[in-house]
Amino acid sequence: MVFEHPARYTDHMNQFERDIGGRPAVLQYLDGEYRVITPGTYVVCAVTGTRIPLEALRYWSVDLQEAYAGPAAALKRLQEKGLTNR
Numbered sequence: 001m002v003f004e005h006p007a008r009y010t011d012h013m014n015q016f017e018r019d020i021g022g023r024p025a026v027l028q029y030l031d032g033e034y035r036v037i038t039p040g041t042y043v044v045c046a047v048t049g050t051r052i053p054l055e056a057l058r059y060w061s062v063d064l065q066e067a068y069a070g071p072a073a074a075l076k077r078l079q080e081k082g083l084t085n086r
Helices: 070-078
Strands: 026-030 032-039 042-045 051-053 059-062 065-070
Touching: 026 059, 026 065, 059 070, 065 070
Parallel strands: none
Antiparallel strands: 026 032, 042 051, 059 065
């Protein structure tokens, strides 16, 4: 058996920790999909300000037309807007 040194894998950072170059995309958020209005490589989380690569975008609000970095950010925004129980 051959085991590779773990240091070899340190270049694989968390998808939200890496530097995302390019320009922000402008999207129209729909139910279960989005439409690209202006091409780009990322959107910005409305709660945290984190850049989210389009290929990692999973959470958004159709009503608020906002993207979120994760479920906690989405829930926080919905609670702030009074759209869910606290």
